[in-house]
Amino acid sequence: MGRAEERRARQRGGRRAAPKSRRSSATAGKSGIRRLFTWKKILGTFFGLCLLGMGAFIVLYMVIDIPKGNADAKLQSNVYKYSDGSLLARAGDRNREIVGLAEVPKPVQKTFVAAENKTFYKDAGVDLKGTARGLLNTIAGKGAQGGSTITQQYVKNYYLTQEQTVSRKLKELVISLKLDREESKDYILAGYINTSYYGRGAYGIQAAAQAYYRVDAKDLTVEQGAYLAALLQAPNQYDWAIASDTGKKLVKARWNYVLDNMVDEGWLNQSDRQTMKFPVPEEPKADPSMGGQTGYLVKAANAALEKQLVAEGTAEDAKQAEAMVNQGGWTLTLNIDKKKQAALEKSVKQQLTSKLDPDKRKVDGDVQAGAASVNPKTGAVVAMYGGEDYFKHYMNNATRADYQPASTFKPVILAAALEEQAKTQDGKPITASTVYDGTSERPVVEDGRKVGFAPENEDDRNYGPISVQTAMNRSVNSVFAQMGVDVGMSEVVKVAGALGMDTKNMEAVPAQTLGSMGASPLQMAGVYATLDNHGKKVTPAILKSAEHQNRTVTMPDAVGGQAISREAADSVTSVLTGVVDDGTAQKSVAENPGRDGQQVAGKTGTSDNNKSAWFTGYTPNLVTSVGLFGEDPKTHAQVPMYKAGGEPRINGGGFPAQIWAAYTFGVMGDVTKFDLETQQGAAVEPTWTPTPSQTPTKEPTQEPTTEEPSSSPPPTSEKPSSSPPPSPSTTPPTFTPPTAPQTTPPGDGRDPLDPVRPGEDE
Incomplete structure (x- = not known):
């Protein structure tokens, strides 16, 4: 018997079988897992899901058509009521005048692209990463977090709604892709700047140009256009007339961001950019329906609603909440008591404003009054x-x-x-x-x-x-x-x-x-x-x-x-x-x-x-x-x-x-x-x-x-009256010795950490 045959005989004798009988159950389990999750199966599952997703998207693409623009038709006024249900104001009539893109100077057109979507002229109308992130956040209940292109924003403004749902986002994606294929970039950009809300009740660039600079859209400068483009991020917060110091800093920073992007894209000469100064807008025009105290009450009610929309998750941020409120269709009942409101206004007039005469004393024109009255039992x-x-x-x-x-x-x-x-x-x-x-x-x-x-x-x-x-x-x-x-x-x-x-x-x-x-x-x-x-x-x-x-x-x-x-x-x-x-x-x-x-x-x-x-x-x-x-x-x-x-x-x-x-x-x-x-x-x-x-x-x-x-x-x-004080209590106060010498040290007594000079606080 040759050596090879002897080796095979020994193997048949069972010496190699012994280890098999001593295998642990853990080893056997691992082998089972390996058989269940092989690389082939994992890759197969992944590609299967991809194909399934692609198939589902193709079906959606075929089923969803570009709808007729209906956002304007649905826009309504907001109705504001006193606490007793009587009418306080009706506000929110659409202030919009559609203008062709040819009526907007090309450099001004580019300010909006530089502000919102630098790749607008090159992309397919969607930002896949941003949309995917928005979908995941919506599913997780966190809301979307940016990433929308100009095309997507236009689709949301004109064809869809502001609601945060998975179905709406999928529709936005499909319609944006189709719209980008069927319409020109100029058509989409014109639609975007004509449907966006700029604050001050202005919808569209023409109304915004008049509201902020008293000019037509065709006469806007690049500086003014950059402000309007920056404004779209937060119309109320960035409105110069009512913005806080922080809001003014933010809008200036965004204005600079827009112009710097234009330089980077070759749409603006660097030397021209260096000479540009921030264009402070004009004061808002008067709206007769908002005169007197009405405008203050309406704005305060809007702010309260916007805050609550964000708090309950209906809106993802303040910008979207503001857009939802300004879209119209709301009936807001305020806690304002009609009689008390009239009484407060009358009191201020009789006790203060009737006694101020700016023509006689210039300082009288500097006095501003504010007041708030609250029911302590209800908070109203x-x-x-x-x-x-x-x-x-x-x-x-x-x-x-x-x-x-x-x-x-x-x-x-x-x-x-x-x-x-x-x-x-x-x-x-x-x-x-x-x-x-x-x-x-x-x-x-x-x-x-x-x-x-x-x-x-x-x-x-x-x-x-x-x-x-x-x-x-x-x-x-x-x-x-x-x-x-x-x-x-x-x-x-x-x-x-x-x-x-x-x-x-x-x-x-x-x-x-x-x-x-x-x-x-x-x-x-x-x-x-x-x-x-x-x-x-x-x-x-x-x-x-x-x-x-x-x-x-x-x-x-x-x-x-x-x-x-x-x-x-x-x-x-x-x-x-x-x-x-x-x-x-x-x-x-x-x-x-x-x-x-x-x-x-x-x-x-x-x-x-x-x-x-x-x-x-x-x-x-x-x-x-x-x-x-x-x-x-x-x-x-x-x-x-x-x-x-x-x-x-x-x-x-x-x-x-x-x-x-x-x-x-x-x-x-x-x-x-x-x-x-x-x-x-x-x-x-x-x-x-x-x-x-x-x-x-x-x-x-x-x-x-x-x-x-x-x-x-x-x-x-x-000054305190010299009349006798109230009757004493049964327990007189105990005297506590002064805790420090009463002599005043040299110097003005100011806290080095505080620039305010005390001394006239009553």
Whole structure:
């Protein structure tokens, strides 16, 4: 037997079979998986799915035809109603004039391509990657995220709708491919610029050219065209007349982006590009139906609806939400009470605007008024005053948040102290009867050291030892600056946010105790409404309901959970009754003939250099915040209001409190009392009567732009009354020694981190 035969015999003898019998079950399982998932099967499945998808797409391509353009036929006006269902306004009539592409200068045409779709002249009408991403996001419930070509945007605007569904996106893809094959690029571009919405009610480039530059589309410059092209990304946010500082920066950046893209594509000469300047648009034209307060109310309602459409996922972003609202067909019912709205407008006219005479005093033309009135039990915005007239001043003074709320922030500091059960530097609990050092320009102390902040009291008055209650009544800056540090400024900011203030950009520094952040009357009305509602969070809501055909948008609940404890909120309310009965609002509010025994809480405020003046006050059933703002009508810069209305200085206890009282007492109905769970507040009387020192009144730190400020004392309406204080409580306040020497160190007492000069905060 040869060697080969012997080897085969040994193999047949079973020596190679032994390992087979010892194989583990895991090895066998792996072999089974390998047999199930082979490369051939994986590739086969992949290509099978690809073929299936291609087949499905071919079927869709064959089934879906380019529909007749019907978007214009479906566009309707929006209807706006008061809370009782009566008509407020009807707005949204289409403002469009179709123009041929030949009527638009070629360089202007290219601005839109440079802004939205640089490959427009080369692509097949779709962006496959962007569309695929949009489909996946829609399936995942995240909405689309860009990637649309000009062709796709035109198809969405003219042939389809703005809804975010998979079927709509697939239709958009197929129609865009077919349209690109059947029509010229010029036809598509003309359709795009004629159907897009540019803001100001302008649909199409011709209407936009007139709305923003008072010219026909054929006369637009490249610079102007680049602005209109940039505007399409966010028409409302980028409208120069109403844009915030951030919005203006963004639209300028996009304008530069458009022109730079044109240079890159060879559509614009670099040397010409260097000489171009941003073309500031004209002010919007008047729409008679939006005059007076109507325009402010309609815009505020639209903004609320747009915000909710994004929040509930109906719109993917603010731009799409705005497009959906402006498409029309909505019936919006506002929370605005028709009678209260008329009463607020009448009050502002009688108490303020009728007393302003810009021909006699130039500064009178700088005074802007804003107000918001809220039901604290429901959160409904029942009245709003945005300005003298929507067409004379497009910025809504009730919702603008660029002016300092000044001393109307002091109740927030006290609320934080009570909520956090804070103590003074000497370890004494902070209550309405706690005594502080009210010396003007007294250095603020933390842990035995000065923090570099020494605010000046109004007119540099020194009060010496003074209770928190009296300090609130007299609005003593030095007391609340120290209290803010005692509580901890981070805690103060936290409570401010809980009450409803926007704290994103609020630094936790002592200078904030003077109310040096920005806030709107609507926002401050919400803060005080939360206090009025015993600490339950109130978010002012202007929109009651919104319906579109068979669909209703569910509005969020305006009243939420407990923001701060009831005891803390009620204690602050009790203290604020003292501001009215024995403080800076006494003459205008407490002594008003229309009060009729109504219990009122509130706080005045006057910001640095008299650029803003406030009164925010409330009864158990109504909260109203009134603000006056100094604004240059040409530059829109903040300016002082000294001598406006013939007064040496506009204080919160003057015009704002007078407007508040005339309005509130005129609509309040039955006299009511606060239901408070607290032992603190206006009933607490100090054991001494603080007397301001006879320090001469200082000149204002910055002169007004038109006239020299008066060095005389503020109007008597701002000064506390000399009438006796309320009867004392059974428990007199305990004296807390001053926490730092009362001598004023050299220097101006300014916080090096804060550029605002304190001293006129009331």
